[in-house]
Amino acid sequence: MTSNTRIVLAKWPETVPVPGEHLVLDNSRTIDIENVPLNGGFLTKLLLISPEPYMLSRMRDPALRSFASPMVLGAPVVGMCLVKVLRSEKEGVNAGDYMYGMTHWELYTVQPYMEGRCMQRELWTPETFDLDSLVLQPVPDPKGAFPFSRYSSLMGIPGLAGYSSFMSLIAPRLNTDGQKTVFVSSGAGGVGTVIIQLAKKKGLKVIASAGSDQKVAYCKKIGADYAFNYETESYREALEKEGPIDFYYDNVGGIALEEAINACKLNAYIVVCGHITGYGKPVEERHGIKNTHLLFERRITIQGFLVPDLLSPTMMQQFFQDVPGWTAQGLLQSEEKLIDGFENAPQALVEAVWGGSDYSVSKLVVVVAKD
Numbered sequence: 001m002t003s004n005t006r007i008v009l010a011k012w013p014e015t016v017p018v019p020g021e022h023l024v025l026d027n028s029r030t031i032d033i034e035n036v037p038l039n040g041g042f043l044t045k046l047l048l049i050s051p052e053p054y055m056l057s058r059m060r061d062p063a064l065r066s067f068a069s070p071m072v073l074g075a076p077v078v079g080m081c082l083v084k085v086l087r088s089e090k091e092g093v094n095a096g097d098y099m100y101g102m103t104h105w106e107l108y109t110v111q112p113y114m115e116g117r118c119m120q121r122e123l124w125t126p127e128t129f130d131l132d133s134l135v136l137q138p139v140p141d142p143k144g145a146f147p148f149s150r151y152s153s154l155m156g157i158p159g160l161a162g163y164s165s166f167m168s169l170i171a172p173r174l175n176t177d178g179q180k181t182v183f184v185s186s187g188a189g190g191v192g193t194v195i196i197q198l199a200k201k202k203g204l205k206v207i208a209s210a211g212s213d214q215k216v217a218y219c220k221k222i223g224a225d226y227a228f229n230y231e232t233e234s235y236r237e238a239l240e241k242e243g244p245i246d247f248y249y250d251n252v253g254g255i256a257l258e259e260a261i262n263a264c265k266l267n268a269y270i271v272v273c274g275h276i277t278g279y280g281k282p283v284e285e286r287h288g289i290k291n292t293h294l295l296f297e298r299r300i301t302i303q304g305f306l307v308p309d310l311l312s313p314t315m316m317q318q319f320f321q322d323v324p325g326w327t328a329q330g331l332l333q334s335e336e337k338l339i340d341g342f343e344n345a346p347q348a349l350v351e352a353v354w355g356g357s358d359y360s361v362s363k364l365v366v367v368v369a370k371d
């Protein structure tokens, strides 16, 4: 028997989850890797974990409204991960395959995973997306063309979110004369780095914000024309100097969104990808935006999206045509901060959302096993 450590959601966090209290390492289970029944499924070994902001929206009482289906209390945390198949009874899945998608934070799992899957669909409101539907998909061994960790950045949710939203929401609006300007918040984050690079490919002027000088340097390295540390230069100061803007790509909401609205030109277009400033904060403590009158005065359009809305078969085909090739050729860059040790995954999730300013990379990845 082999120890089958997992990280369990022990308690709903009201704000920031505390490792050891809400997210608990559970060493109580064992597994017989050679003989555990597969019931027509397959057995996977966890290699890499991709802690991401949306996971917090899933760590809530199922009765509370949110865009994402909830996780299950007392069950392993579920998130996007890279796994290796050890045994399989499923047609098309073979031992030795690598797969990326949703799975338990658990060393070994018989797939499809069950414990972490929320079945209380009767509680879901119409805007709820079933994140458990993002099941493991086979991914090729890049054989050194790029590190496996790119599957959680450029080729994972941040890459898909950035690529699909830029290509379907911003790119079609670039067919007019003159250079356009885009402002991207959380420019050094997983999604932000993709937006900076795609915007530069399309010839836009890019303004980016980030929370440390290291991250600012990284935004510039990947092409931002102007990047600023919002801790030392205000959004207003930077946007008055480098704006006005045609597009705002919003990863954070709050004061950044308010100042971006102030900096908008007539007919500007705002894409709302996420509102990280509000995550883990009660509604009454979030920043209240006071300049919404500018939306009609300047005919500004605001468009929110969820990645699955944009993933038509054509978009997926385009994504897989462009992104792996650009990644292998270094035309699309990413840096991942690798954190060793499964036991560090809860803290990595906290860092992935509230950002340690001590790193200047686009993505945090937890390395559970090398192979």
Ligand SMILES: NC(=O)c1ccc[n+]([C@@H]2O[C@H](COP(=O)([O-])OP(=O)(O)OC[C@H]3O[C@@H](n4cnc5c(N)ncnc54)[C@H](OP(=O)(O)O)[C@@H]3O)[C@@H](O)[C@H]2O)c1
Pocket (backbone or CB within 6 Å): 052, 053, 054, 157, 158, 161, 186, 187, 188, 189, 190, 191, 192, 209, 210, 211, 212, 215, 251, 252, 272, 273, 274, 275, 276, 277, 305, 306, 307, 308, 351, 352, 353, 354, 355, 356, 357, 362
């Ligand atoms: N709509 C969708 O389908 C979809 C899909 C994927 C992601 N998202 C959303 O897109 C956004 C970006 O996702 P991501 O995975 O790339 O995450 P990310 O941008 O890497 O998010 C983490 C970063 O947010 C920044 N941040 C945290 N608190 C902040 C604050 N108060 N003000 C400004 N910045 C703050 C921190 O960077 P700094 O050090 O620079 O502050 C932190 O490192 C998130 O809001 C996420 O929820 C949406």
